[in-house]
Amino acid sequence: MTWPDNGASAAARQQMAADLADGHWNDWIDAFSAIPRHVFVPCFYQQNAEGAWQPVTWGEPGYLEAVYSDEALTTQLDDHGVPTSSSSQPSVMLRMLDALDAEDGHRVLELGAGTGYNAALLAHRLGASDVTSIDIDYELVKAAVRHLEVVGLRPTVVVGDGAQGWPSRAPYDRVIATVGLHTIPQQLLQQAVPGAVIVVPLGYGIVRVTVTGPGHAVGRFLDTPAFFMARRSSGAPPQFDEAAQQPPTDSSVPPADLLGRLKFPASIALPGYNSCSWKDDEGNLEAVGVWTPDGSTATAHASGAVRQCGPQRLWDTVEHLARVFEGAPAREEFRVTITPTKQTVSYGDVGGASWDLPASP
Ligand SMILES: C[S@@+](CC[C@H](N)C(=O)[O-])C[C@H]1O[C@@H](n2cnc3c(N)ncnc32)[C@H](O)[C@@H]1O
Known part of the structure; x- marks a missing residue:
């Protein structure tokens, strides 16, 4: 020994x-x-x-x-x-x-x-x-x-x-x-x-x-929930200051959905997705932030106010996911198809919702 x-x-x-x-x-x-x-x-x-x-x-x-x-x-x-x-x-x-x-x-x-x-x-x-x-x-x-x-x-x-x-x-x-x-x-x-x-x-x-x-x-x-440490590569930090300067729009999607039922589909539809949350003094969820490595950033407040900046409108995708899925979709219903030029994740039957993954890692 x-x-x-x-x-x-x-x-x-x-x-x-x-x-x-x-x-x-x-x-x-x-x-x-x-x-x-x-x-x-x-x-x-x-x-x-x-x-x-x-x-x-x-x-x-x-x-x-x-x-x-x-x-x-x-x-x-x-x-x-x-x-x-x-x-x-x-x-x-x-x-x-x-x-x-x-x-x-x-x-x-x-x-x-x-x-x-x-x-x-x-x-x-x-x-x-x-x-x-x-x-x-x-x-x-x-x-x-x-x-x-x-x-x-x-x-x-x-x-x-x-x-x-x-x-x-x-x-x-x-x-x-x-x-x-x-x-x-x-x-x-x-x-x-x-x-x-x-x-x-x-x-x-x-x-x-x-x-x-x-x-x-x-x-x-697989049906297993998991989150692994991300591959080390350069990515922009969240641009919360810039997002705060944008005019707010209204959203009917509760911020908690991003951390709950939409967490898995959002992580597929927005590759490299990161999120954070802010709570008030009583511990209630006040707002969530989401960003991707290209610097796109969105914040969504419990009041319904959303602010977004960067090349992608991240919260628009979250709203789309909220319309596609009534509850939390099962992971094993998501299929992956890879060709030399394209990688696609699709949900449910042929013709259902689908999302392209980035071409390069
Ligand atoms: C969750 S740990 C792996 C655990 C490991 N299999 C074990 O049994 O201890 C993730 C590892 O991925 C490594 N990593 C991060 N980016 C990487 C990359 N681009 N290529 C290879 N490894 C990477 C990190 O250094 C880290 O050690």
């Missing part, structure tokens, strides 16, 4: 695996019960009551319980205290790994190596030589390789922009991303064999597509 293990960690790991299995043991549950998550997350960050981030490490109260709970754990913060890497929520990881339908001999590319934990699960199940994992952050890759070595696994872990794939180890039978994307990059399709399965977080959902030919794929969203 080359990693700290005090019996409590082994017991906690087995308990987490049993909870994840929920009576249905499979190869991935074997991997969760074999791979010690605490080796990959020697430290995570937790916000205290004031919102300040505190590190929690091995041996500290609550550490083991958190590491072997079904929680995403923040593992890296930038200079402004914004999370930039995390160990994803185990049940969501399991759902994605199950959806991958990976078999012995499959070559897998993972986007978003992070701590290396998911790469370890893949390597345990499929063999390290068939696993390639990529992260944009050199320091994270160094740490992931170290963690993997501790548990005796040596998949290929490289530094790069996952949206470009990793051509030198292609072709891949399976591609999985644990970082949020706005579109499914053509590069991933080009580096995949026909019939390959690609599982990727998109907006507030996870999409699973099958490659049907060069540059072509079809699939649909």
Whole structure:
């Protein structure tokens, strides 16, 4: 045993695996019960009551319980205290790994190596030589390789922009991303064999597509709600000052709808969508803000006043979604069709509502 293990960690790991299995043991549950998550997350960050981030490490109260709970754990913060890497929520990881339908001999590319934990699960199940994992952050890759070595696994872990794939180890039978994307990059399709399965977080959902030919794929969203840390790329911050100077228009869509029933469709119809909210002193929702990486920004007040600026009229799209959907639409009703020149998400039967995803990642 080359990693700290005090019996409590082994017991906690087995308990987490049993909870994840929920009576249905499979190869991935074997991997969760074999791979010690605490080796990959020697430290995570937790916000205290004031919102300040505190590190929690091995041996500290609550550490083991958190590491072997079904929680995403923040593992890296930038200079402004914004999370930039995390160990994803185990049940969501399991759902994605199950959806991958990976078999012995499959070559897998993972986007978003992070701590290396998911790469370890893949390597345990499929063999390290068939696993390639990529992260944009050199320091994270160094740490992931170290963690993997501790548990005796040596998949290929490289530094790069996952949206470009990793051509030198292609072709891949399976591609999985644990970082949020706005579109499914053509590069991933080009580096995949026909019939390959690609599982990727998109907006507030996870999409699973099958490659049907060069540059072509079809699939649909899983029913699982999920939100992953967005792929690191430059994007404009929200333009709230500029929006505040615009003349207000009236909207009958309650701001709460954007954070509730319309959250998933808005995240698809407005790729790269971000939102925030403001509350009054009693904690009631006063207004919401929404913006996209091109700097388009909208604010909607509980009074019905909407202000918008930038190249896209974001709230107009929210109003359109409010007309299309009576309640919260089920994720699995959204289909994805990819061709070399276009990616479309469509809802319901042929002829229903549809939205184009951006052409480039
Ligand atoms: C949720 S974490 C991944 C968790 C990881 N699979 C694990 O098991 O710990 C998302 C990761 O995506 C990485 N990332 C962000 N932008 C990226 C990009 N353009 N290409 C590759 N990785 C990226 C971040 O550095 C971060 O480590």
